[in-house]
Amino acid sequence: MSLAAEPISPLLRTASRSVQRALSELRRGDLVLLRGSDGRALLLRAAEMADAPSLALVRQAAAQAGGAEPALVVTDKRALAAGVLAAAVDPAQADPMGAVAVVIAPAQGLTPDLVRLLADPTRPGPAALAPAATVRPWPSAEGEALQLVKLARLLPAIVAAEVPAARAAEVAERHDVLTVKGADVQAYQAAGEASLRQVVEAAVPLLDAEDTRLIAFRAPDGGVEHLAILIGNPDPARPVLARLHSECFTGDLLGSLRCDCGAQLRGAIREIAAQGSGVVLYLAQEGRNIGLMNKLRAYRLQDAGADTVDANLMVGFEADERTYLPAATMLKALGFTSVRLMTNNPDKLAQLARWGVQVVDRVPHIFPANGHNIAYLRTKAEKAGHLL
Numbered sequence: 001m002s003l004a005a006e007p008i009s010p011l012l013r014t015a016s017r018s019v020q021r022a023l024s025e026l027r028r029g030d031l032v033l034l035r036g037s038d039g040r041a042l043l044l045r046a047a048e049m050a051d052a053p054s055l056a057l058v059r060q061a062a063a064q065a066g067g068a069e070p071a072l073v074v075t076d077k078r079a080l081a082a083g084v085l086a087a088a089v090d091p092a093q094a095d096p097m098g099a100v101a102v103v104i105a106p107a108q109g110l111t112p113d114l115v116r117l118l119a120d121p122t123r124p125g126p127a128a129l130a131p132a133a134t135v136r137p138w139p140s141a142e143g144e145a146l147q148l149v150k151l152a153r154l155l156p157a158i159v160a161a162e163v164p165a166a167r168a169a170e171v172a173e174r175h176d177v178l179t180v181k182g183a184d185v186q187a188y189q190a191a192g193e194a195s196l197r198q199v200v201e202a203a204v205p206l207l208d209a210e211d212t213r214l215i216a217f218r219a220p221d222g223g224v225e226h227l228a229i230l231i232g233n234p235d236p237a238r239p240v241l242a243r244l245h246s247e248c249f250t251g252d253l254l255g256s257l258r259c260d261c262g263a264q265l266r267g268a269i270r271e272i273a274a275q276g277s278g279v280v281l282y283l284a285q286e287g288r289n290i291g292l293m294n295k296l297r298a299y300r301l302q303d304a305g306a307d308t309v310d311a312n313l314m315v316g317f318e319a320d321e322r323t324y325l326p327a328a329t330m331l332k333a334l335g336f337t338s339v340r341l342m343t344n345n346p347d348k349l350a351q352l353a354r355w356g357v358q359v360v361d362r363v364p365h366i367f368p369a370n371g372h373n374i375a376y377l378r379t380k381a382e383k384a385g386h387l388l
């Protein structure tokens, strides 16, 4: 078993440091100054925390430097759901996950009510006023700002005021605001996922698989942690029985009946133990990588009639925000270059191959519906192409 010890480049170290700091500022509701890779500068904060005083501060700080009125930036999916965009945007303009930034600049100015109404689908407010919307093709400062709030696990919406690039440093200094570069936001994610490193390995006998070791991986920025659940002693020279499991707090831990995650996790462990050896990768990608809070928002919309795919779009995310680069990195670090993959999800097969892991076989991984998750399973088959 090799230790994945690719040295982290000084460039990535700098990028991840400033991105991580920006995430923490945004989660606290503080301002951040983003120098977009399109050369533009935005003073921004997460829409989720915007109230009257914080909107006033953005407005005043930008105006002082000859900047623009604050606008609201959401994804194309959210703008469509909120009725601000009339038609889908050309996917050629989208970021690598498929999102396009849409800037909404209401003629009467941005108010906390309008921000809430347009950004948060679970908190309806007064009727929308059909404000003007501008599409910003990728890469743009707005697109990079949306990636930041997604990484911060907040609602994918920001309040942003453009300031003249020449005065960006002055604005940041006067208001003691952290500056982050759009190029660093772009570099951060893929590079971090590709350089996960093993931190610790320990024996953890499981009810259904006594001969089990947990091998913990951490991203070099100290952030996300993923686990390999290694059962028995798989021979790396042969295709390894493997399951990629995305974290589901509600299903895995609480036994929620809304999904099939708990049954799939325990079923994978049982099946691998029965066959002798294999690995479950437990990926920190809660809610198809939108985070638990946003998944609960999506559940609210599902309770009001949306399906699991549309609910994600209405909150402003893609239907599925996962990449399996971390999974491929972990498999290779464990010495496994070919797998028999337990899944019904064609995207997992395609992405593993894309990241250099050979999938020699697909093992269906289907469990009986439970009365609460029938619509969820049907939607995965009909809309996400699941092989059920």
Ligand SMILES: Nc1nc2c(ncn2[C@@H]2O[C@H](COP(=O)(O)OP(=O)(O)OP(=O)(O)O)[C@@H](O)[C@H]2O)c(=O)[nH]1
Residues within 6 Å of the ligand: 244, 245, 246, 247, 248, 249, 258, 259, 261, 264, 285, 286, 287, 288, 289, 290, 294, 295, 298, 299, 308, 312, 342, 343, 344, 345, 348, 365, 380, 386
């Ligand atoms: N956003 C969102 N995430 C959900 C919902 N229901 C379950 N999830 C998440 O979906 C993920 C479960 O996916 P997996 O079981 O790994 O994979 P899959 O895409 O179903 O594919 P399989 O390999 O066939 O099981 C977990 O991260 C769950 O938290 C939902 O309604 N909305």
Ligand SMILES: [Zn+2]
Residues within 6 Å of the ligand: 248, 250, 251, 252, 259, 260, 261, 262
């Ligand atoms: Zn689940």
